[in-house]
Amino acid sequence: MATGDTAGEAHVEVRDLTMAYGSFVLMRDLNFTVRRGDVFIIMGGSGCGKSTLLRHMIGLKEPARGEVLYGGESFTAAPPGRREQMVRNFGVMYQSGALWTSMTLAENVALPLEQYTDLSKREVRDIVAYKLALVGLSGFEDFYPADISGGMNKRAGLARAMALDPEILFFDEPSAGLDPLSAKRLDDLILHLAESLGSTVVVVTHELASIFAIGTNSVFLDVESRTMAASGDPGQLRDRSPREDVRLFLNRGVADGKSFPNGAPAATNGGDRGDRDRPAGPPDR
Amino acid sequence: MDRQGTAHLAAERAGDRLRVTLGGAWDIRHPRPGIDGVLSQLSAATPPARVEFESSGLGKFDSTLISCLLQLARGASERGVEFDFASLPEGVDDLLEMALAVPEKRDASGGVTEVSFFSRVGSASLAMVDGLFDLFSFIGECLFAFGRLFTGRARFRRRDMWVTMQECGAEALPIVSLINLLIGMILAFVGSQQLGSMGANLFVANLVALAMTREMASIMTGIIMSGRTGAAFAAQLGSMKTNQEIDALRTFGFSAVDFLVLPRMLALIVMMPLLTIYASVVGMVGGLLVGMLTGLTFQQYFDQTMRALDFTSCAIGVGKSIVFGVIIAAAGCLRGMQCGNSSSAVGTAATAAVVTAITAIIAADCLFAVLLSILGI
Numbered sequence: 001m002a003t004g005d006t007a008g009e010a011h012v013e014v015r016d017l018t019m020a021y022g023s024f025v026l027m028r029d030l031n032f033t034v035r036r037g038d039v040f041i042i043m044g045g046s047g048c049g050k051s052t053l054l055r056h057m058i059g060l061k062e063p064a065r066g067e068v069l070y071g072g073e074s075f076t077a078a079p080p081g082r083r084e085q086m087v088r089n090f091g092v093m094y095q096s097g098a099l100w101t102s103m104t105l106a107e108n109v110a111l112p113l114e115q116y117t118d119l120s121k122r123e124v125r126d127i128v129a130y131k132l133a134l135v136g137l138s139g140f141e142d143f144y145p146a147d148i149s150g151g152m153n154k155r156a157g158l159a160r161a162m163a164l165d166p167e168i169l170f171f172d173e174p175s176a177g178l179d180p181l182s183a184k185r186l187d188d189l190i191l192h193l194a195e196s197l198g199s200t201v202v203v204v205t206h207e208l209a210s211i212f213a214i215g216t217n218s219v220f221l222d223v224e225s226r227t228m229a230a231s232g233d234p235g236q237l238r239d240r241s242p243r244e245d246v247r248l249f250l251n252r253g254v255a256d257g258k259s260f261p262n263g264a265p266a267a268t269n270g271g272d273r274g275d276r277d278r279p280a281g282p283p284d285r
Numbered sequence: 286m287d288r289q290g291t292a293h294l295a296a297e298r299a300g301d302r303l304r305v306t307l308g309g310a311w312d313i314r315h316p317r318p319g320i321d322g323v324l325s326q327l328s329a330a331t332p333p334a335r336v337e338f339e340s341s342g343l344g345k346f347d348s349t350l351i352s353c354l355l356q357l358a359r360g361a362s363e364r365g366v367e368f369d370f371a372s373l374p375e376g377v378d379d380l381l382e383m384a385l386a387v388p389e390k391r392d393a394s395g396g397v398t399e400v401s402f403f404s405r406v407g408s409a410s411l412a413m414v415d416g417l418f419d420l421f422s423f424i425g426e427c428l429f430a431f432g433r434l435f436t437g438r439a440r441f442r443r444r445d446m447w448v449t450m451q452e453c454g455a456e457a458l459p460i461v462s463l464i465n466l467l468i469g470m471i472l473a474f475v476g477s478q479q480l481g482s483m484g485a486n487l488f489v490a491n492l493v494a495l496a497m498t499r500e501m502a503s504i505m506t507g508i509i510m511s512g513r514t515g516a517a518f519a520a521q522l523g524s525m526k527t528n529q530e531i532d533a534l535r536t537f538g539f540s541a542v543d544f545l546v547l548p549r550m551l552a553l554i555v556m557m558p559l560l561t562i563y564a565s566v567v568g569m570v571g572g573l574l575v576g577m578l579t580g581l582t583f584q585q586y587f588d589q590t591m592r593a594l595d596f597t598s599c600a601i602g603v604g605k606s607i608v609f610g611v612i613i614a615a616a617g618c619l620r621g622m623q624c625g626n627s628s629s630a631v632g633t634a635a636t637a638a639v640v641t642a643i644t645a646i647i648a649a650d651c652l653f654a655v656l657l658s659i660l661g662i
């Protein structure tokens with residue numbers, strides 16, 4: 001399971017996690033480790049439970065079995081007060097943005113700063129302006145979430161997630177619904193942030209370009225067997241995974257490799273694209 | 286065969302094969318044949334081994350043909366009959382295979398299954414227990430939140446509280462005035478009919494003053510605020526839940542109860558007594574109007590009212606209104622937080638909040654009446 005990674009100790013560990021909605025078991029026996037500084041990709045076919053896994057990792061849903069650990073400490077078993085403290089190191093960007101609609105963009109980003117730091121009003125305003133500028137939303141401080149586009153909501157959600165410079169950032173499909181250029185920019189931004197802040201990043205995505213461009217480690221959820229099919233560096237999984245369905249998924253850009261058993265729609269040479277998009281960064285990341 | 290004619294489908298048994306002839310133009314805007322005949326042939330006593338198609342007479346087709354064939358293919362595979370995709374025209378078999386590629390989801394929850402009376406009773410009781418559990422844990426969380434408030438550790442935006450106070454205070458004045466004026470007038474009319482016949486018309490002032498301060502002002506204001514503010518709270522929190530805004534609060538380490546429930550509850554705890562005092566005054570003005578219509582003078586009515594008013598009944602009214610304020614805010618917020626994830630759930634939550642709040646207000650008022658009469662106040 002371990003790949004060429006050498007960087008960092010374990011940041012998040014998921015142990016024997018079973019996820020269920022009532023009696024409907026979605027995934028069982030998930031085991032993987034996210035190391036400090038990783039850009040960790042959660043991938044798999046649509047509807048296989050990626051968002052649900054993310055909700056388990058950030059404590060919005062309780063595991064049916066198993067636990068999630070942060071820095072060796074159990075998050076699942078932590079008492080509510082301790083959990084609240086642990087959660088403050090998280091930054092979460094939701095699939096739809098989930099901005100607080102009764103507040104302006106500036107207020108959205110400012111709220112965690114006001115509540116958790118003793119910065120002056122002026123300092124808060126400067127930081128807010130900076131974070132919004134980072135995601136390309138300068139000048140939109142006083143807009144309400146309903147008055148900007150979906151993609152802009154998403155980016156504002158990113159600015160809010162970064163407000164407290166969290167140790168670990170979670171993204172649910174950051175680039176879905178963005179035009180290719182904005183998606184690329186967002187990928188770059190995520191990479192840049194992870195490097196400069198030393199944050200760990202956990203991303204749910206099925207955009208192949210993103211997977212190869214930013215991912216250093218990954219887990220692949222398989223909807224058929226209801227458990228994880230593979231984990232490791234996405235580039236290596238694409239070339240060397242023993243599982244055919246994983247290679248198929250990573251080579252073709254079809255969300256669910258099984259939808260087209262005869263290989264009808266997509267050409268089979270999509271694999272080159274990933275290599276081209278891959279940054280010439282240090283290979284040990 | 287006519288390729289433009291009406292769609293038709295015929296099945297004919299040839300040995301161990303079932304030969305299905307497709308023909309005509311399949312169009313969603315025109316009638317098309319049913320497939321029950323073919324399905325019944327599939328489940329005949331000696332079922333065919335194979336289904337084949339003859340489609341030389343097939344004209345234009347759209348999704349109606351594919352959905353028809355999909356039913357046939359599912360039926361065939363259920364009965365273990367081979368389905369000959371190759372004999373279907375180009376295009377049809379591709380679409381059909383695509384539709385069949387992902388197996389039907391059967392194991393997931395949400396399927397409709399026949400349930401017995403007893404299991405329905407059982408699950409209804411379990412749901413009731415869950416509801417009670419929700420209620421008590423909500424009350425517990427609110428108590429903790431107030432604990433944090435008094436020790437200065439509760440996190441919420443003061444601005445939210447001021448805005449809510451304005452919404453449920455100043456902006457509610459017109460409707461509160463109207464309703465309580467009318468209530469005061471009604472009380473006075475009823476009272477003067479009875480008391481006037483005994484020549485005690487002046488005591489209408491006592492009736493109105495006591496009834497308004499002790500009962501009517503707080504109850505009527507409570508009911509108005511349930512419909513106005515309780516429903517609004519439920520809708521606000523419900524849509525925040527649907528939009529994952531409450532999740533976002535939680536993943537920032539904010540307690541949703543501190544952040545959303547406390548400011549609303551505080552706003553109502555402050556505004557309900559003020560509104561109730563105002564409502565009592567308005568009700569007495571209504572009584573005065575009717576009293577003057579029935580021959581009393583302003584001075585007479587005013588003096589009599591002042592003699593009738595006492596501190597106890599005013600305090601009872603105000604005390605009740607605080608309790609009602611807590612009930613309205615709690616019902617609105619609880620129903621909002623329990624809201625499901627759809628826009629219709631938001632509406633349901635708002636309705637449920639009003640029903641819960643009014644029921645709880647009347648029940649609490651009844652409890653007050655019993656307690657006060659036992660205590661002899």
Ligand SMILES: Nc1ncnc2c1ncn2[C@@H]1O[C@H](COP(=O)(O)OP(=O)(O)OP(=O)(O)O)[C@@H](O)[C@H]1O
Pocket residue numbers: 021026045046047048049050051052053
């Ligand atoms: N509240 C719920 N109750 C019951 N089942 C649910 C609920 N939410 C999701 N599911 C089921 O869980 C499965 C996984 O949902 P999830 O949102 O995690 O998928 P996903 O992998 O994020 O998909 P996508 O890539 O489309 O976002 C779905 O098949 C859905 O049927």
Ligand SMILES: [Mg+2]
Pocket residue numbers: 050051052095172
């Ligand atoms: Mg999802």
